[in-house]
Amino acid sequence: MTPRSAPPSIWRAPALSGRWWPVFLRNLLVWRKLAIPSLVGNIAEPLMWLVAFGYGMGALVGTLPVAGQPVPYILFLASGSVCMSAMNAASFEALYSAFSRMHVQKTWDGILNAPVGLDNIVFAEMLWAAFKALFTVTAILGVMLALGISHSPKLLAAWPVLLCAGVMFSSIALVFNALAKSYDFFTYYFTLVLTPMMFLSGVFFPRDQLPPAVRAVSDWLPLTNAIELVRPMFLDQWPQQPLRHGLVLLATTVLAFWLALALTRRRFAA
Numbered sequence: 001m002t003p004r005s006a007p008p009s010i011w012r013a014p015a016l017s018g019r020w021w022p023v024f025l026r027n028l029l030v031w032r033k034l035a036i037p038s039l040v041g042n043i044a045e046p047l048m049w050l051v052a053f054g055y056g057m058g059a060l061v062g063t064l065p066v067a068g069q070p071v072p073y074i075l076f077l078a079s080g081s082v083c084m085s086a087m088n089a090a091s092f093e094a095l096y097s098a099f100s101r102m103h104v105q106k107t108w109d110g111i112l113n114a115p116v117g118l119d120n121i122v123f124a125e126m127l128w129a130a131f132k133a134l135f136t137v138t139a140i141l142g143v144m145l146a147l148g149i150s151h152s153p154k155l156l157a158a159w160p161v162l163l164c165a166g167v168m169f170s171s172i173a174l175v176f177n178a179l180a181k182s183y184d185f186f187t188y189y190f191t192l193v194l195t196p197m198m199f200l201s202g203v204f205f206p207r208d209q210l211p212p213a214v215r216a217v218s219d220w221l222p223l224t225n226a227i228e229l230v231r232p233m234f235l236d237q238w239p240q241q242p243l244r245h246g247l248v249l250l251a252t253t254v255l256a257f258w259l260a261l262a263l264t265r266r267r268f269a270a
Contacts, residue, residue, distance in 0.1 A: 010265040014258070015119045023111060023124035024131075027101075031132075042136040046085040047143060053077055053204065054149075064206060071235060078149045079234035080203035082137050082158075083165060083226045089136040090166040091194060093129035094173035095186045101125075102177065118268055122261050126170045133166030134159075152236035158229075165226040168249050171256035172222070178263035197223045202231075222252050 031038065054074035063070035101107040108121055138159070144150060176189045200214065201207070201223035207215055218224050225245040232239045239245060 007269070010262040010269070011258075014123065014261055015117055016123055017117075017120060019116045020120040020124040020127070023116060023121055024128050026111075027124070027128045028131075038132075039135070039139055042085070042089050042132075043139050043143070045088075046081050046140055049081055049084075050074070050078060050144075066206065066235065067232070067237065067240075069235075075149055075234060076206075076231075077204065078144050079231040080201070080227050082140055082144070082162065083201075083223060083230050084198055084203050085140055086133045086137045086162045086165045086226070087169045087194065087198075087223055090129045090133035090169040091173040091189075093132045094125060094170040095177055095180075095189065096183065098125045098129070098174065098177050099180055099183065099186075103180075112268075118265060119261060122174060122257075122264050126167065126174060126257060126260075129170030129173065130163060130166035133170070134163045137162045137166075150234045150236075152234060154233040154236055154238070158233040161226065161229045161233075164246075164249055164253070165222075168222055168226075168253040168256065171253050171260055174260035175256055175263060178260055178267050197221050200224070202227050220248065222249065225249055 054077045058073035058077070061073040063072055064076050065071070066076060108118075111121055112118065141155065141159075145155075173189070176186065180186060200210065200218045201221050202218075203223070207218055207224070210218060225248040229239045229242060229245045229249075
């Protein structure tokens with residue numbers, strides 16, 4: 001009697017090919033019908049933050065010291081809120097929309113009947129959520145340019161950084177997508193992960209105000225490192241430690257995607 005072979009490990013290396021592209025394209029074609037409402041929904045909230053806090057509180061705060069120079073509060077807030085928008089847009093897409101396709105609509109099951117592996121589906125969902133985040137932040141940057149908040153040419157370099165941030169946060173969100181039993185589960189992620197990160201990463205105020213222990217933790221948060229790369233470009237400067245912050249983004253992305261892929265494999269193998 002031939003012994004049964006052990007099932008492949010869920011932690012094996014990703015088996016990726018060009019077959020992720022039809023999955024990405026399928027999401028794009030479906031979303032194209034709702035592009036305008038989606039755009040309005042994604043940029044409305046961050047713009048309300050920007051107007052309410054940037055112009056309202058900015059009139060009271062005036063300027064903040066950043067890298068030894070006074071910076072208008074609205075410029076400080078804009079450079080942080082655009083990173084926060086990338087985080088939120090990628091997270092919403094990789095959580096609610098991806099969960100709908102995976103669990104509710106069973107779209108992933110239908111795709112798996114074609115010669116497309118689960119690894120390519122997860123990879124396509126990650127890239128699609130990152131694209132949605134990039135689409136959102138591009139629109140927000142356009143509004144900021146129209147308002148004259150910043151006209152630094154270095155913002156062109158901030159664009160790929162924001163894409164990398166979208167990839168990172170979509171990978172993190174897919175971890176929770178793989179664990180979720182219902183939409184209610186995502187409340188834990190937004191309440192216990194994203195909201196504290198938003199307030200500790202320097203979006204609304206300088207992190208110098210934080211206690212030393214909290215500041216030490218904040219230094220390694222994904223959103224903090226994205227902001228530390230993007231904010232100097234709004235000020236027409238280059239980041240002081242681009243290698244360190246870039247490596248944090250890269251390491252977080254790789255580890256989160258690998259974990260998300262392993263947990264998704266386990267879910268579909270059950």
